[in-house]
Amino acid sequence: MRKIITLTTDFGLRDGYVGTMKAVILSIAPATQIVDITHQVAPQNILQGALALAAAARYFPAGTIHVVVVDPGVGSARRAIGVQTPEATFIGPDNGLLSLVLFDRPGSTPVGKASDAGPFLDATYVTRQRLLSPSCHAVSLDHERVGLPLVGNTFHGRDIFAPAAARVALGTPLSWLGATVSRLAMFALPRPECRPDGTVVGHVIDVDHFGNLITDIESAALPVDGRVEVCGHTIAKISRSYAEGRDLVALLGSSGRLEVAWRNGNAAERLGVGVGAPVMVAPRQTA
Amino acid sequence: MRKIITLTTDFGLRDGYVGTMKAVILSIAPATQIVDITHQVAPQNILQGALALAAAARYFPAGTIHVVVVDPGVGSARRAIGVQTPEATFIGPDNGLLSLVLFDRPGSTPVGKASDAGPFLDATYVTRQRLLSPSCHAVSLDHERVGLPLVGNTFHGRDIFAPAAARVALGTPLSWLGATVSRLAMFALPRPECRPDGTVVGHVIDVDHFGNLITDIESAALPVDGRVEVCGHTIAKISRSYAEGRDLVALLGSSGRLEVAWRNGNAAERLGVGVGAPVMVAPRQTA
Amino acid sequence: MRKIITLTTDFGLRDGYVGTMKAVILSIAPATQIVDITHQVAPQNILQGALALAAAARYFPAGTIHVVVVDPGVGSARRAIGVQTPEATFIGPDNGLLSLVLFDRPGSTPVGKASDAGPFLDATYVTRQRLLSPSCHAVSLDHERVGLPLVGNTFHGRDIFAPAAARVALGTPLSWLGATVSRLAMFALPRPECRPDGTVVGHVIDVDHFGNLITDIESAALPVDGRVEVCGHTIAKISRSYAEGRDLVALLGSSGRLEVAWRNGNAAERLGVGVGAPVMVAPRQTA
Numbered sequence: 001m002r003k004i005i006t007l008t009t010d011f012g013l014r015d016g017y018v019g020t021m022k023a024v025i026l027s028i029a030p031a032t033q034i035v036d037i038t039h040q041v042a043p044q045n046i047l048q049g050a051l052a053l054a055a056a057a058r059y060f061p062a063g064t065i066h067v068v069v070v071d072p073g074v075g076s077a078r079r080a081i082g083v084q085t086p087e088a089t090f091i092g093p094d095n096g097l098l099s100l101v102l103f104d105r106p107g108s109t110p111v112g113k114a115s116d117a118g119p120f121l122d123a124t125y126v127t128r129q130r131l132l133s134p135s136c137h138a139v140s141l142d143h144e145r146v147g148l149p150l151v152g153n154t155f156h157g158r159d160i161f162a163p164a165a166a167r168v169a170l171g172t173p174l175s176w177l178g179a180t181v182s183r184l185a186m187f188a189l190p191r192p193e194c195r196p197d198g199t200v201v202g203h204v205i206d207v208d209h210f211g212n213l214i215t216d217i218e219s220a221a222l223p224v225d226g227r228v229e230v231c232g233h234t235i236a237k238i239s240r241s242y243a244e245g246r247d248l249v250a251l252l253g254s255s256g257r258l259e260v261a262w263r264n265g266n267a268a269e270r271l272g273v274g275v276g277a278p279v280m281v282a283p284r285q286t287a
Numbered sequence: 288m289r290k291i292i293t294l295t296t297d298f299g300l301r302d303g304y305v306g307t308m309k310a311v312i313l314s315i316a317p318a319t320q321i322v323d324i325t326h327q328v329a330p331q332n333i334l335q336g337a338l339a340l341a342a343a344a345r346y347f348p349a350g351t352i353h354v355v356v357v358d359p360g361v362g363s364a365r366r367a368i369g370v371q372t373p374e375a376t377f378i379g380p381d382n383g384l385l386s387l388v389l390f391d392r393p394g395s396t397p398v399g400k401a402s403d404a405g406p407f408l409d410a411t412y413v414t415r416q417r418l419l420s421p422s423c424h425a426v427s428l429d430h431e432r433v434g435l436p437l438v439g440n441t442f443h444g445r446d447i448f449a450p451a452a453a454r455v456a457l458g459t460p461l462s463w464l465g466a467t468v469s470r471l472a473m474f475a476l477p478r479p480e481c482r483p484d485g486t487v488v489g490h491v492i493d494v495d496h497f498g499n500l501i502t503d504i505e506s507a508a509l510p511v512d513g514r515v516e517v518c519g520h521t522i523a524k525i526s527r528s529y530a531e532g533r534d535l536v537a538l539l540g541s542s543g544r545l546e547v548a549w550r551n552g553n554a555a556e557r558l559g560v561g562v563g564a565p566v567m568v569a570p571r572q573t574a
Numbered sequence: 575m576r577k578i579i580t581l582t583t584d585f586g587l588r589d590g591y592v593g594t595m596k597a598v599i600l601s602i603a604p605a606t607q608i609v610d611i612t613h614q615v616a617p618q619n620i621l622q623g624a625l626a627l628a629a630a631a632r633y634f635p636a637g638t639i640h641v642v643v644v645d646p647g648v649g650s651a652r653r654a655i656g657v658q659t660p661e662a663t664f665i666g667p668d669n670g671l672l673s674l675v676l677f678d679r680p681g682s683t684p685v686g687k688a689s690d691a692g693p694f695l696d697a698t699y700v701t702r703q704r705l706l707s708p709s710c711h712a713v714s715l716d717h718e719r720v721g722l723p724l725v726g727n728t729f730h731g732r733d734i735f736a737p738a739a740a741r742v743a744l745g746t747p748l749s750w751l752g753a754t755v756s757r758l759a760m761f762a763l764p765r766p767e768c769r770p771d772g773t774v775v776g777h778v779i780d781v782d783h784f785g786n787l788i789t790d791i792e793s794a795a796l797p798v799d800g801r802v803e804v805c806g807h808t809i810a811k812i813s814r815s816y817a818e819g820r821d822l823v824a825l826l827g828s829s830g831r832l833e834v835a836w837r838n839g840n841a842a843e844r845l846g847v848g849v850g851a852p853v854m855v856a857p858r859q860t861a
Contacts, residue, residue, distance in 0.1 A: 254442035
């Protein structure tokens with residue numbers, strides 16, 4: 001079966017950057033199936049890249065190779081890594097991009113002191129180093145083993161990540177491409193605050209193409225019968241679909257998180273709200 | 288031969304939504320060739336989605352499976368449908384998206400009273416129910432037969448339409464995926480008015496990437512030698528190519544409809560004109 | 575091995591135009607691997623299309639077929655051409671789009687008088703006719719031999735270029751698709767001025783997705799130890815990576831040209847600078 005390599009970057013589609021990465025992959029591994037996840041991550045926004053990757057990656061067949069490049073530190077001392085999990089291989093810079101696909105695994109524990117800064121306040125900030133789960137294996141990619149002959153300092157997507165992914169697609173074990181590492185840069189998504197009265201206070205962590213506000217409040221944390229408050233607006237109930245609402249609607253979105261949407265409109269624009277804004281869910285009986 | 292599945296959506300390219308649909312398709316039908324028609328239909332704009340699909344679909348090989356998702360009613364009572372035509376299979380919500388590929392077929396007749404509202408005035412409005420042509424076969428997709436184990440209410444592109452298309456690509460007959468239906472939601476494109484003096488009055492139905500104004504005036508309705516009036520501007524003749532004009536140019540576009548363009552510029556921006564604006568073609572002798 | 579056909583256009587992704595070209599290709603040559611280089615060349619901007627193509631094309635496997643359509647003269651007398659080089663086949667309008675992949679080859683010499691107008695001042699302007707290098711072979715595509723039955727005047731991407739590429743992918747020699755031509759429209763990139771004191775004065779020739787300013791100053795022309803001046807700002811040194819700078823940073827970019835970037839920001843927006851702006855590099859000892 002054709003190996004699948006996915007691409008998630010902040011390169012945009014205007015230049016030849018994405019086409020160049022595909023050229024490198026197909027030159028090394030011609031039978032590969034390349035699938036774009038997105039190339040419109042906001043420039044340098046590691047949190048957004050991590051969210052897009054995590055949302056899509058779980059639906060790909062086992063053995064898929066995911067290349068992720070949102071890389072403000074390209075050419076600096078930050079490592080290039082490859083990580084094998086039980087389901088997939090991930091290739092990219094060691095800057096937190098893989099947090100959401102690696103964090104919640106048994107044995108992945110923090111190392112050192114966490115910073116107070118949440119990732120949504122400064123998307124390039126990485127909270128801490130974290131031990132990789134023993135169920136996974138990571139290497140620091142050695143550019144001499146994986147790269148094209150001339151490796152520059154500005155486009156590791158072309159010079160390291162694409163050829164590394166292509167070599168993995170051809171069957172090269174990760175361990176041949178670099179030395180094993182056990183600690184990776186990871187951030188934690190902010191966790192919503194659960195108050196004694198049952199109120200949950202979370203945050204907007206992403207605004208999607210439709211202007212829907214995606215929060216960090218997952219279904220398990222949602223009161224059975226709650227009302228939602230965001231930016232001075234109250235939404236009386238949590239709906240089952242966008243079409244149930246008239247204007248503002250709160251519902252459980254496709255990634256299992258509470259979303260706030262505007263029916264047939266753009267909630268982020270209408271509310272003037274973006275990433276970081278607080279969202280509160282109160283059990284209705286307390287209202 | 289590899290089966291082709293095309294995708295036409297309003298999902299944009301910023302999030303993981305499109306990549307997720309591709310993941311689902313390739314997990315079920317790994318040998319499929321996926322082709323994007325567009326993911327930049329304006330959010331919830333069914334007319335624009337129908338136009339993009341109709342323009343491209345006729346050029347695909349027989350047997351192609353087209354998935355179309357512009358779906359403001361996702362999770363409501365609107366049906367999910369699959370339609371087999373003599374040329375292709377179409378999968379999407381039953382909200383008018385398939386109008387332009389199903390409407391003009393023998394035996395497709397309206398049912399019930401039409402609304403006065405034209406689709407370009409409210410793109411989410413569907414004029415009426417219409418009998419499907421006997422040359423086609425449609426089913427109401429049963430999510431238990433086609434979907435992923437957990438079906439949510441906000442992303443049927445992932446949970447119903449993508450897996451349904453993948454199963455059809457593998458050879459599953461549509462009739463196994465749901466019960467036959469004979470009436471579908473369809474809208475009619477506005478028809479230009481043909482006056483006794485030979486003047487034709489139509490409307491802008493789409494503005495393309497270049498800012499070209501696409502009208503509902505088809506070649507058969509065009510006077511042999513006409514002048515065009517739009518928004519107070521007169522264009523003296525109908526040209527054969529964009530390069531023939533100096534600034535404003537009227538010509539028969541690639542979809543067989545009258546277009547108004549601005550040479551090396553954006554007609555919609557320069558004229559301040561959008562979908563719904565009237566366009567008049569008068570035989571030149573009446574001028 | 576699957577033949578690769580790449581697409582580089584200014585068609586955008588909003589309409590069905592790109593999907594239609596892919597449909598035509600796959601109808602004729604179903605086993606083809608289609609790769610998008612970009613469809614977001616600014617409308618009618620031949621220079622930008624030429625740059626994107628040249629940046630990516632060199633990384634594709636030998637034998638790749640590149641279709642390039644930025645075609646303000648579609649339907650006019652401009653020729654449709656196919657060019658075979660030792661590495662690849664290029665298909666597109668004869669308007670300068672292929673300049674950067676054909677120019678620097680042995681035996682390619684100018685014919686006639688050059689215009690003073692640089693291409694970055696008027697991107698649709700082609701400087702002069704140029705003899706094709708004897709290492710290449712070009713034909714003027716005959717639409718009756720390559721096209722779909724009905725050839726219109728507005729969408730040669732669909733009616734001529736896509737089917738021509740598909741036929742080449744199937745093994746049809748270029749010489750069967752049209753008569754040999756020896757002169758093509760080509761422009762020269764502006765060459766930076768090298769002053770006696772070692773100062774180099776070049777120009778911004780492109781602004782990429784990140785807002786990085788790409789110049790016409792190649793690595794060979796760069797002083798070993800220089801400072802850069804652009805738009806009243808001085809950058810004290812040429813860095814090795816984006817991450818070395820604090821705000822403005824000058825470095826050798828991925829295409830081998832001097833770039834000016836703003837660390838984690840958009841240099842073009844912050845400096846208010848675009849294509850055509852002068853960029854000066856002075857040897858540091860002269861400062």
